[in-house]
Amino acid sequence: MGLALPINVYLAAWTLAPLLYLLYLSLTNWKVPNPRRFIWFGNYIEALGDPLFRHSVRVTFSYAFGVAALEVAIGLFVALLLHRRGWLSTVTRSLFVVPMVLTPVVTAMMWRALLNPSFGPMNWVLGLVGFGPYEWHASPDTVWASLVMIDVWQWLPFPTLLILSGLMSLPDEPYEASQVDGASWSQQLRHLTLPMLRPIMVAAFFLRFLDALKVFDTVFVLTRGGPGTMTEVLSFHIYRFGLGEFFRLGYGSALSVLVVLMTGVLAFTVLRSLLKEPITHA
Amino acid sequence: MPSRRLAASAAANAGLVGVLVWTLFPIFWLLLMSLKPASEAFAFPPKFIFAPTFDAYYQVLFRQAEGVKWVAYWFNSMKVATLSTSIALLIGVPAAYGLVRFPARQRLGLFAILSVRFMPPIVVVIPLLFIMRALKLSDTVLGLSLIHAVFALPFVVWIMIAFFAAIPRDLGEAALVDGAGEWAALGRVMLPIVRPGLVAAALFSALLSWNEFPVALVLTGEAAKTIPVAATTLIAQRTIHWDRVAATGMIAIVPTVIFAAFLQRHLVRGLSAGAVK
Numbered sequence: 194m195g196l197a198l199p200i201n202v203y204l205a206a207w208t209l210a211p212l213l214y215l216l217y218l219s220l221t222n223w224k225v226p227n228p229r230r231f232i233w234f235g236n237y238i239e240a241l242g243d244p245l246f247r248h249s250v251r252v253t254f255s256y257a258f259g260v261a262a263l264e265v266a267i268g269l270f271v272a273l274l275l276h277r278r279g280w281l282s283t284v285t286r287s288l289f290v291v292p293m294v295l296t297p298v299v300t301a302m303m304w305r306a307l308l309n310p311s312f313g314p315m316n317w318v319l320g321l322v323g324f325g326p327y328e329w330h331a332s333p334d335t336v337w338a339s340l341v342m343i344d345v346w347q348w349l350p351f352p353t354l355l356i357l358s359g360l361m362s363l364p365d366e367p368y369e370a371s372q373v374d375g376a377s378w379s380q381q382l383r384h385l386t387l388p389m390l391r392p393i394m395v396a397a398f399f400l401r402f403l404d405a406l407k408v409f410d411t412v413f414v415l416t417r418g419g420p421g422t423m424t425e426v427l428s429f430h431i432y433r434f435g436l437g438e439f440f441r442l443g444y445g446s447a448l449s450v451l452v453v454l455m456t457g458v459l460a461f462t463v464l465r466s467l468l469k470e471p472i473t474h475a
Numbered sequence: 476m477p478s479r480r481l482a483a484s485a486a487a488n489a490g491l492v493g494v495l496v497w498t499l500f501p502i503f504w505l506l507l508m509s510l511k512p513a514s515e516a517f518a519f520p521p522k523f524i525f526a527p528t529f530d531a532y533y534q535v536l537f538r539q540a541e542g543v544k545w546v547a548y549w550f551n552s553m554k555v556a557t558l559s560t561s562i563a564l565l566i567g568v569p570a571a572y573g574l575v576r577f578p579a580r581q582r583l584g585l586f587a588i589l590s591v592r593f594m595p596p597i598v599v600v601i602p603l604l605f606i607m608r609a610l611k612l613s614d615t616v617l618g619l620s621l622i623h624a625v626f627a628l629p630f631v632v633w634i635m636i637a638f639f640a641a642i643p644r645d646l647g648e649a650a651l652v653d654g655a656g657e658w659a660a661l662g663r664v665m666l667p668i669v670r671p672g673l674v675a676a677a678l679f680s681a682l683l684s685w686n687e688f689p690v691a692l693v694l695t696g697e698a699a700k701t702i703p704v705a706a707t708t709l710i711a712q713r714t715i716h717w718d719r720v721a722a723t724g725m726i727a728i729v730p731t732v733i734f735a736a737f738l739q740r741h742l743v744r745g746l747s748a749g750a751v752k
Contacts, residue, residue, distance in 0.1 A: 196573030196657055197584060199566040200628065207625045208591055214602040274490045281491045289498055290742060294735040296686045298703040299724040302710060303505045306717055312517045314504060346501065354743040400747060407595040410688045414707060428597040428689065435601050436693060442601055449598035460593035461586075468585055471578035472636055474644035 212453065219446035229443065236447030245422055246448065249430040250455070256337070256426065257405035260344040265398045267345065268352035269390070273382075275353070276360045286357075293350045301414035304343045305330070330415045336424055343411050348404075352397035359393035360386070399463045406456055427452050502728075508721035516717050531718035535726065548705040549726065554616045555691075555701060556684040559623035563680045564673065566624070567631035572661050574632070575639040576647065585632075592629035600693040607694055614696040622690050627680035630745050634679060637744065638672030639665065675741035682734045702727045 219236055223229035240246045275282050275289070292300070307315050308329035319325040330339040367385050376384070409428035412418060418425035418433065425433070431452065435445015508516065510527035535545050570588070574581045603622060604613070612618030642665065651660055666673070688703040695704060706727060709720050735742065 196569040196576070196661070200570035200588065200632075203566050204587065204591065204625070204628070207621060208594075208599070211599045211602040211606060214606065215599065218602060271490075271494055274487055274494065277484075277487055279488075281488055285491050285495050285498075287739070288495065290735055290739070291502065291732060292498060293742065293746075294682060294686075294731045294738075295502075295728050296688075296703055296706075296724075296731060298686075298688050298706050299505075299727050302706065302720055303501055303724055305710065306508060306720070307501055307504060312519050312521065314500075314521045317520045346497070350498075351743060351746055355747060358743065396747070403593045407597070409595075409597060410703075413688070413692075414710060428595055431597050432600075432689070432693075436604075446601050449601060452595060453598050456593055456595060457590065460590055463593075464586055464589055468582060468589075471581045472640045473575055473578045473581075474640060474642055474647060 215446050215449055215453075218443055219450045221443040221446075223443040224439075224441045232443070236444045237451070239444065240447055240451060245425065246430065248422065249425050249427050252424065253406060253408070253427040256340065256408060257402045260341055260348070260405045261398050261401035263341065264345055264349050264401055265352045265356075265394055267349055268356050268397065269394065271349070271353045272356035272360055275357050286354075289350050290354065292347045295347070297347065297410040298414060300347050301343065301411040304339075304346070304411075305415055308339055331420065333420050333423055336416060336420060339415065340408075340411055340424060343415075344405065344408070348401060352394075352401060355393055355397045356390060359390050363389055396467060399467075403456065403460060403463065406459075505721050505724050508717055509725050511718055511721075513716070513718055531716075531722035532726075535719050535722045543705055543708060545702075545705065545723065545726070548700050548702050551616060551695075551699055552685055552701040552703075553730075555620050555623060555699070556681040558616060558620035559627060559684045560677050560680040562620065562624035563627035563631045564677060567628045567676070568635055568666075568673070569658070569661060570628075571632045571635035572639050572665060573657075575636055576657070588632050589629050591625060596626065596687070596689050600690055603690070604693055613694065614698045616699045619691055619694050619699055619701070620684075622694065623684040623687055624680075626687065626690075627683050630679050630683065631676045634676045634741060634745050635669065635672055638669040642668055675738060675745070678734045678738050679741065679745045682731060682738070685731060685734075 220231055220233055221229045222232045222235065271289075275286050307313050308327075310316060310326055310328050310331070313329075315329070316326040319327070327335050330336050363386065368381060371381055371385060407428060408426050409432070412424055412426055412429045413432075416424045418429050427448075431445055431448045433439065434441055434448060436442075507523065509531055510529070511522070511525055512528050512530070515522050515525050535543075539545065570584070574584050599622075607613040607615075607618045610618070612621070646664065646668075647660065649664075651657070655663065685701075686703065687701075688707075691701045691704050692707075695701060702723075706720075706723050709715065709723060738745075
């Protein structure tokens, strides 16, 4: 027995304890170098009444929903391409994973160069076909498109490869039967493939959604929440108010608790619907 | 009919080429930027043909460009990745084995472990900053490693569960009949069988640590600074030396690409922790 003892102790020490300390700090008005005083729910009342916080919640959830939906939709399309036999799809399959493992900070810096309005190749390529030039992350019109594009570039492989693994494990019989009935490729896609892939697409969506809620690195490197506070997503909002700019530790802690509650409820719901039967020895 | 099939196949191949170009061009561009002489960095239309120079790499690696000690930070990243991976494996592997061996309480355990995976890292940095200060661990490799291990644990457990679950039940019970305890059975019988899993979990954990930014940003100063944190100082300058940014980027991503080459299929499975079996 006791196989789980180390992990229990470790998570209690490095997750539970910091969260309890966070909860305590969130009830104080601590702001370095001022002394700290207990103010009950003052920070929470301030946060919930702050339009910037509500803006931050709204844009973070919209962003996460947008990238997750987009990546699953494009992912399905690309997975169908990769499912074909041939050397081209084999090569693509193995190179396709690379963006997913690159350091996100480096990815963001790389895209900052690609999108640079004065020397970036993106405007050059679009210019060749008669679009642009765009200001990308510097302009309110295109800043979200820029952040979404980078997220899609980096994370599209994940839902795609999940869907591809789903495609490869589909049973043959229904396809053979429908072939006999003279079903076309698009009919098979609509009535067989998509319904059978639904669970895996839903799972891919929620995983991307929950991960995208954490967005920080690209915002830190590209926009710092700007223009104005347009792209001030939750992680960056916590960083700016709690540490970076204002060092309001108590207030930043309250923001963190609110984010833990929001993502916690979501994660719990998702986990409950996905972890159904226990996993045990073969 | 054949001509229609040919057209469909041509369209699919064109789509695949499009996916390849979209995936690889940005990285190819990063490589070009890192080799471009400073005088041509800002040329528009962008130049694809030029006399390559390794000056940016030289400046970054040997001249401490912008006063940044790249080599030291690169090794910091390596140390943190190694140490956090060791901790995560030491703790996560027995936990995964226990969860598979005793499925009765598995759901609760998995909930607790996997919920860590969904927590945005930024929410713990404020308390951790002061906990680390109190423990005299701020700006140390050990301090950051302890936290990176927390983030790696859900993935290590998830990857290992699949490997333990693939072992036939009889084998586990046979090991116990011999009079060995659970720990001995794990160490002597199970670990050698799941060695490929250990490699996958270790690579995955190292990759996570190598790439992690927000916690490293807050918990490290000069002594334990990691590569992602150091890289952002390059774009905070008034004049950005894009050739050096690119060279730094290339140096930072080389290990990740090597990790990825070994991980391949485990990568997606690991990332799907919490959802897809």
